[in-house]
Amino acid sequence: KQEVTQIPAALSVPEGENLVLNCSFTDSAIYNLQWFRQDPGKGLTSLLLIQSSQREQTSGRLNASLDKSSGRSTLYIAASQPGDSATYLCAVTPRGSSNTGKLIFGQGTTLQVKP
Amino acid sequence: DTAVSQTPKYLVTQMGNDKSIKCEQNLGHDTMYWYKQDSKKFLKIMFSYNNKELIINETVPNRFSPKSPDKAHLNLHINSLELGDSAVYFCASSDRRTSGTDTQYFGPGTRLTVL
Numbered sequence: 001k002q003e004v005t006q007i008p009a010a011l012s013v014p015e016g017e018n019l020v021l022n023c024s025f026t027d028s029a030i031y032n033l034q035w036f037r038q039d040p041g042k043g044l045t046s047l048l049l050i051q052s053s054q055r056e057q058t059s060g061r062l063n064a065s066l067d068k069s070s071g072r073s074t075l076y077i078a079a080s081q082p083g084d085s086a087t088y089l090c091a092v093t094p095r096g097s098s099n100t101g102k103l104i105f106g107q108g109t110t111l112q113v114k115p
Numbered sequence: 116d117t118a119v120s121q122t123p124k125y126l127v128t129q130m131g132n133d134k135s136i137k138c139e140q141n142l143g144h145d146t147m148y149w150y151k152q153d154s155k156k157f158l159k160i161m162f163s164y165n166n167k168e169l170i171i172n173e174t175v176p177n178r179f180s181p182k183s184p185d186k187a188h189l190n191l192h193i194n195s196l197e198l199g200d201s202a203v204y205f206c207a208s209s210d211r212r213t214s215g216t217d218t219q220y221f222g223p224g225t226r227l228t229v230l
Contacts, residue, residue: 032217043119043205043221044158089158093217100170101146101209101217105158 002027002094006106013080014114021075021109023090028068031093034103035064035075038087047088048075052095080113087111118142119222121206127228128196135192136225138206146170147189148207148219149181158205164189165211193227201229 003026013019023033032051036044048057048064050073056065063076077084087110091103119140128134140147148171149161163171164183178194193200206222 034218036221041224043223044207044219046218046220049218087156091158100163100165101148101211101219102160102163102171103219104160107155107157 002030002092002104004090004092004104004106006088006090006109008109009107010110010112012112012114015080015082017080017113018076018078019080019111021077021088021090021111023073023075023106025071025073025092025104027094028071029095030068031095033064033066033073033090033092035062035073036089036091038089038108040086044089077111080111082113082115085111085113119206119208119220121204121222121225123225124223125226125228127230129230130196130198132196133192133194134196134227135190136204136206136227137188137190138222139188140206140208140220140222141187142208142210142220144208144210144220145186146209146211147183147186148209149189149191150205150207150221152203152205152224154202162189162191196229198229201227203227 034049035047050066061078087108089108091105146165148163152158162181167183180192183189203224207219209219
């Protein structure tokens with residue numbers, strides 16, 4: 001059974017710091033891995049999607065890496081800003097679920113960037 | 116110009132009542148989903164419909180019945196509401212035909228409180 005874990009559960013950093021959020025999954029047979037952002041009281045916004053054949057994806061100050069064999073992904077945020085404060089969720093689509101789009105989520109890391 | 120919309124945003128009701136949550140997407144996507152986010156912020160898939168056909172049905176009580184009148188709508192009807200049904204329910208959609216990326220777009224959520 002696929003399980004997704006995110007560490008730490010919460011993180012507080014001063015503005016301008018570079019930071020790394022971690023995600024691990026128990027079964028390496030995945031179709032893809034996605035990182036989402038959730039603002040309080042809002043829905044989820046997709047940040048980056050990495051296919052199982054890829055090693056990383058970049059978008060602006062965000063870089064996500066995937067090491068399928070070790071069951072790990074990291075989300076790197078460069079030069080953090082107060083506007084980056086949100087909960088970041090990692091989710092995988094198990095290989096057998098590629099035709100359904102089923103996502104299995106971690107419990108998220110709540111990030112606070114202090115001015 | 117809302118991509119995935121849900122109504123209502125908040126729903127407060129008594130135990131035993133029957134209620135519905137509506138979801139609409141104007142992205143032309145062929146697949147829609149319902150997720151439940153519990154009080155610990157854990158997000159779990161409930162149902163998925165592809166072209167009005169049920170393709171994911173997780174271990175959800177049969178008091179929950181999704182209905183997809185067309186590809187742009189996926190409504191969730193809940194019978195005999197229980198205290199444990201209190202949560203935030205998110206609708207999402209994706210295009211599994213052509214995008215090849217399976218990025219899911221989420222609605223703003225419906226906060227259901229059962230008293």
